[in-house]
Amino acid sequence: MRKIVVAPDSFKDSLSAPQVAAAIEAGIRLTLPQAQVIKVPVADGGEGTMETLVEALGGEYVNCLVNDPLMRQIPAAYGIVHTHGEPTAIIDLASASGLTLLSQEERNPLVTTTYGTGQLIADACNRGCRHVVMGIGGSATNDAGKGMLEALGCRFLDAAGAELKPGGKSLNDLTTIDTSGMNPRVAGCRFTIICDVDNPLFGPSGAAYIFAPQKGATPHDVVTLDNGLRRFATCVESMLHRDICQTQGAGAAGGVGAACLAFLQATLKPGIETVLETLQFSRLIDGADLVITGEGKIDRQTLMGKAPYGVLLPAREKGIPVVVLGGAVEDRDTLLQAGFRGIFCIQSSAMPLKRALQPHIAAENLKQTTAQIIRLLYPQG
Known part of the structure; x- marks a missing residue:
């Protein structure tokens, strides 16, 4: 046979x-x-990663309401599995902040946000999850994870102390990142981020130049978005004394990789390798x-x-x-x-x-x- x-x-x-x-x-x-x-x-960190891992590990699905990339309320789901005695959340960024949630006419990374992804993370942490595994492929965004972090309690402020608008364009006005209100449960959680790209945060091989055109950005928009990512990196380095802009994967999901490295102390891992290892594919x-x-x-x-x-x-x-x-x-x-x-x-x-x-x-x-x-x-x- x-x-x-x-x-x-x-x-x-x-x-x-x-x-x-x-x-x-x-x-x-x-x-x-x-x-x-x-x-x-299988999946490599994009759409379907959560479902693949939850089914393979015998987990359960959690449904909740979140905001999509244009801040409209939508239903979304993530998974919870129990590994090594601890509840682990499995999240697809694309389920809340994905490109497929928008029509062609709505796609605009100048204004789209990862806020809904942060809502999924917050819900998981509030339910007692102490490990989050998140696939970050398929995003509609180029906001350096700003929206995600805002949903977790961070504030992004301009020179006048006003909060920035959603989207990647507003990062050009960023002066201060206030983490004092960050959800304390998030601080006690481990984050493993899986993705299928190794691009840096900004520059010719960065998030804006390589991926933003696929998300609706014009050539002029790309320059604006890249400058915003540079501004974000400057603020992070000034605040945390850490340069994450050239780390492989920092540019994933429009800079979500960088945000997770800087503010969630995340580990970035290749998507397909992680999935296949979890599935014990070599044995199968x-x-x-x-x-x-x-x-x-x-x-x-x-x-x-x-x-x-x-x-x-x-x-x-x-x-x-x-x-x-x-x-x-x-x-x-x-x-x-x-x-x-x-x-x-x-x-x-x-x-x-x-x-x-x-x-x-x-x-x-x-x-x-x-x-x-x-x-x-x-x-x-």
Whole structure:
């Protein structure tokens, strides 16, 4: 009996990782109905990280009301698991402060805030959690975590002592960060931050220049946002005598990485490595004939800590072939050289992006592409 491990990330704006895994399994069963299929949805610190870890660790979900990136009240959830005798909160920043919560027209990192993420953290700490594991991918923000820290009791003030408005633009007026009102329960909590990027806080490789355009920023906005991040770093260094601006991952989630390092004494860890270690992925693939992974877009950035590359590494060590599926595919030669056995685009015909992202279209394309791959690899079943 063939053993096939299915370990995809989500297809952003279309399907969750569990939905992608289910579609791939359906494709396998069209050709190999008796195959042993082990579905291991994965995540690299972005959307779906919380669900992946909570399900794997047998945790529970907590629902609460928070503010979205434009300060509108929405429902959001996080998880609580019990590890080593202590309650640990598992939080996805994207569930409260994510880009997918906004329409294309609403996306504007000059004004979007991470306030809702801070509300999730506060709720978890108030419920007795003493460890927070937070995935910070998929943000709609570039506010250096200002909103998150405000929800935890910090105040960000200008030269006149007035509190700053939400968003990254207002950081240009930052003069003082007042932490005297910070939630005392937060101070007694450990923070592990997982993400899939290692960018510094500001500069040509920083949060604003690399990620803000994806969040709705114009070229002029990018300069404004980058200057705000520089101002934030200057205030942090003056206040804490600590330079965190060039630390790998400080620029993650529009500077949330830097805020967590400076004010939450957090440890930053690579997302996919942390998730796969928690899932005991290396053990799960023992004896597998094939591993199938994937995410929405596959390109050379996949090799920079994204989920499919994290899946590839332990499988490659064990000599197990890995096939990767994507809604869009670039840089095939580079990916093949890294060790993927095959790279496949699931689109069966030219169609508008809006239609391709429709969940039922994407699921059917995943199913049919997988079925073709399985027929080719195992013609005799």
